[in-house]
Amino acid sequence: MSESRPPVRILASTAAVKAISAELSRRRFLSFAAAAGATGLLAACSPGGQSSNAPQATGGELENSLSIYTWGDYDAPEVLEAFTAELGPTIQLDSFGSNEELISKLVAAKGTSGYDIVVPTGIFIPQMIENGLLTKLNRDLIPNIEYVDDAYLGRAWDPENEYSICKAWGTTGYVYDKTVITRELATWADFLDAAQNEASGRTSVLDDPGDLTGMYFWANGIDWNTTDQAELAAAEEFIVNTLAPNISAFDSYPGGAAIPQATHALMQAWNGDARIGILESPDPDRWQWVLPGPETEIWMDNWAIAAGAPNPEAAHAFIDYVLTPENSLLELDYIGYHTGGKDIEQAAEEAGIEMLDLVFFSDEQLATMREGEINEAQQTRVDIWNKAKAAAGA
Structure with a gap:
């Protein structure tokens, strides 16, 4: 990962509610028919959700570790380090370069990938749910979702946010x-x-x-x-x-x-x-x-938990942790993408953060996306x- 950078805080205009639709996708399958056999794997995978043998989060004691499979250099090191310091689980990060790569690995693993948190782009979530690649969230363990702006919740790919929560869009x-x-x-x-x-x-x-x-x-x-x-x-x-x-x-x-x-x-x-x-x-x-x-x-990526996640308590705790206003701002600063937090644009302006024109967009700009x-x-x-x-x- 890159060294930490000065904090940036951000929020998009309300026009994003209209601009970010259910079909957002920055990183897409190279092709459902031609992406390393991902389509065939999906077709062969039995639908019906997570394995009944997978541990489920109930709010119990956190496990000692957490594995995150995400895009390259996509989380603030200080947030990761603070999570471990405050709550205990050590974090292992692996990165993928496309949704195809992510989904192919999860399908091939059949619930034994060893990954806890994954970060798919919204358009792929319905297929992932249908093929049992994601675990339904225990929303009681993620109260900090209250800090996410309504504009970035209830997307058509997951209307009740049962499986996913906005991580970032751009x-x-x-x-x-x-x-x-x-x-x-x-x-x-x-x-x-x-x-x-x-x-x-x-x-x-x-x-x-x-x-x-x-x-x-x-x-x-x-x-x-x-x-x-x-x-x-x-x-x-x-x-x-x-x-x-x-x-x-x-x-x-x-x-x-x-x-x-x-x-x-x-x-x-x-x-x-x-x-x-x-x-x-x-x-x-x-x-x-x-x-x-x-x-x-325009596109949106999402926090989600993989089917068969070995550390579901830690996974829920991390998602909840990163959604706090303070951590959301640190994430935004590091990755340079809007994380969907409430009132973040105002906070960014008040903090005098650099290069906000690369993170926030006017109504006119959003209308072109x-x-x-x-x-x-x-x-x-x-x-x-x-x-x-x-x-x-x-």
Whole structure:
């Protein structure tokens, strides 16, 4: 994990209630049909919820350990350390790079993964529930859910929050090096143009089929969830034959190294990761974050407990612990994403926190954000992604 950073506190505008819909997805299955056999595994997995032999949380004594399977560098070290110091359980963190990877591992383990807490993106939760991959929460043990804004509760993927609670939400944009690209970039069309010109050979994109193809659709005013074969074919032609030869990396976390080390000049990025990279750069003024128009993505990740979790008491205690206003703010500072807490934006402003424009968004900005879908064109998007990586030599 990165070293701790100065505290940042945050909350989105009330327009997020409308903007964040049930189909939010930043990190999606590469394809239900083509993602390391995940679909077949899900089909073979018997539905019906958690194993009857799995220990259930009742509010008893906490276990000595807790295992969390989550996205890379996605929790404030000081929160993890304080939890252990105050409540006892030691924490082991493992990271995954996609929802596909998470779900494939849980399905293959059949309730014996050894993980307690997992962090899926909302759109995948219904399938995970149906296939018995998640444990129903004992909400009596998570009273601090009262500190979560109603805007981020009761999502369509889990209307009663029986299995999940908002961990964080964010969006997709890009960062560019102003010493290399001296003109102002503001749109996805600008990104694609700069990638072929000033930043050719020094451009990175997110290692994700939806975000890769999304750039083309966003730039051209096309619904990025399109299933139209002509539109998909046009996207493939441009991305594989025109854009890919200029791409130097497929990197989902440029904030960890590429931005601080200035290894690329133009980087597609999620807002929180971009913020981390700029804050850790030795020359933060060198970088410009762009929330590009005319449209872009919005997504939400969620706390959940894996079926068969060996430490359910500690898992519930941790989720409850991290939802307190103080810890929610520390989390927001570290990861750079809105955690859904009540009144956090006001607290952030009062604290004079840096770079709030990468965490909070105006009503006008939220209105440009669109959720992703997994639909019949998903395999085509995966194919485009694979062909683009081959064309880029990745």
